[in-house]
Amino acid sequence: MRILFHLPLSPFARKVRLALAEKRLPFDLRVERVWERREEFMAVNPAGTVPVLQEANGLFIADSYAICEYLDEAYPDTPLLGRTLGERAEVRRLVAWFDQKFYTEVTRNLVFEKQMKRVLGRGNPDATAIRAGYANLKPHLEYIGWLAETRAWLAGPQMGLADLAAAAQLSALDYIGDVDWSISDAAKDWYARVKSRPSFRPLLGDRVTGVVPPPHYDDLDF
Amino acid sequence: MRILFHLPLSPFARKVRLALAEKRLPFDLRVERVWERREEFMAVNPAGTVPVLQEANGLFIADSYAICEYLDEAYPDTPLLGRTLGERAEVRRLVAWFDQKFYTEVTRNLVFEKQMKRVLGRGNPDATAIRAGYANLKPHLEYIGWLAETRAWLAGPQMGLADLAAAAQLSALDYIGDVDWSISDAAKDWYARVKSRPSFRPLLGDRVTGVVPPPHYDDLDF
Structure with missing residues (x-):
């Protein structure tokens, strides 16, 4: 069976879980306590x-960029990167935007600071x-x-990896x-559309010990 | 004519210049003073x-990840990402390593702090x-x-994007x-091999106003 080593609040693991589910590729989840630096994992x-x-x-594939590109090459049904060269360039520009710019400016400052630092003893x-x-979320x-x-x-006519990376x-x-959805109705409507896809359901069912999500978290009509 | 908007010390622009040259794709270079936030560029x-x-x-393609993947799809002669799915996964794992981990831990702390901050008025x-x-360079x-x-x-039997990203x-x-080459003879020998490729020559000819590189910078037998 295919195994995904992950942490429940890792946005990069969440992106891969969504990509696997959109492609209907079954997988088992295994929590990897990265701070233990397990020898076989390192x-x-x-x-x-x-x-x-x-x-x-x-075959082991490390890094969410390498995994997502691999999945679209190995399982080309339900392509997530777009069809034409121009569409693919736009999908990848936005994947880089969310994986790097959004993560550094927003997610790292909130999820990492408030949750992961404690776990990692940092x-x-x-x-x-x-x-x-x-401030950057707005x-x-x-x-x-x-x-x-x-x-x-987000990237064009098809739902694809840019939407999954952002979501x-x-x-x-x-x-x-930590998301003030009143900032943008259009962003909220787009998120509600992504969130109601079957691929999203397992993420919404996840619970992290000691952290209770807000009531709207798994409400599809939030 | 193909145009690459770049800055001479940007490692990500350097990676794309090397990829274009390895694929023998001609291009004009244009310096983009990103701190001026030119409207057409933004x-x-x-x-x-x-x-x-x-x-x-x-067609405009933004972001070095999107550009390199585009180049290998649009111009598949001289592939830079490897042949098999396993080789490609390893190339991309290492590209992510150098673009993100090496950049954040080393290049950003030295090139950005010592050169770019002044230019950007930060x-x-x-x-x-x-x-x-x-400390992280070692x-x-x-x-x-x-x-x-x-x-x-670096990633396997063929010279490819992992080598270009690292170089x-x-x-x-x-x-x-800022590179103490005495740390690793094997790394120095590998770099000398990459540096002696024709694709590297234009980079070694670049000069940045007010910053003189050390004598070994463009010496192929350093």
Whole structure:
């Protein structure tokens, strides 16, 4: 069986879970306590990060970028990267936007500071980072809203990896109650559309010990 | 004519320049002063970063990840991502390693702090960041050396995007004289091999106003 090594609040693992589910590829989830630096895990991914995918044939793929590109090459049904070269360039531009810019400016400042630092034993949350995270969320939600109003989905005519990358970041933030959805109705409507897809259901069922999500977290009509 | 919008010390623009040259795709270079936030540039890349590639047919591709994947799809001769799914997964794992982990832990702490902050008007270099950059360079060079001793090239049997991503980061650091090559002979030998490729020559000819590279920078037998 295919195994995905993950952590429940990792936005990058969430992106891969959504991609696997959209492609209807079954997989088992295994929580990897990356802070324990397990020897067999570090051997396949010296970066010590989740997600890592193990295929049934034994192939290990580390890093969410490598995994998502692999999935679209190995399982081309239900393509998630777009059809034309131009569509694919736009999907990948936005995947980089959410994986790197949104993560660094928003998710890292909130999910990492408020939840992961404690787990990893890296000290107390930094109040300046948390303030920056809340401030940065606004322009990002407005950009998502603008994209959603201009196009059928964030990168163009098809639902694809750009939507999954964005929704993965937002769902981790939403779990800890840190998304002010009143900032953009268009972003909220787009998120409700992604959230109501069958691929999203397992994420909404996840619970992290000691952290209770807000009531709207798994409400499809929030 | 194809145009690459770049900055001379951007490791991500350097990676794309090497990829274009390895594929023998001609291009003109245009310096983009990203801190001026030129309106036409922000319209094609709202992240405001280099590199951005403009194809002769007018297609714009923003972000070095999107550009490199595009180049291998649009111009499959001289593939840079590997042949089998397993090889491609390893190339991409290492590209992510150098683009994200190496950049964040080393290049950002040195090239960004010492050179770009001044240009961008973002204040003085942070001495703590610079110390961290030097400290982090050692394990990274040792890892490169270990890969180079274990395989023909960093990701496997063929020279590819992993080598270009690593060499791009190191060449920007080497320009400002910040690579202690005595740390790893194997890493130094691998870099000398990459550096002597024709694709590297234009990078070695670049000069940045006010910053003189060390004598070994463009010496192929350093």
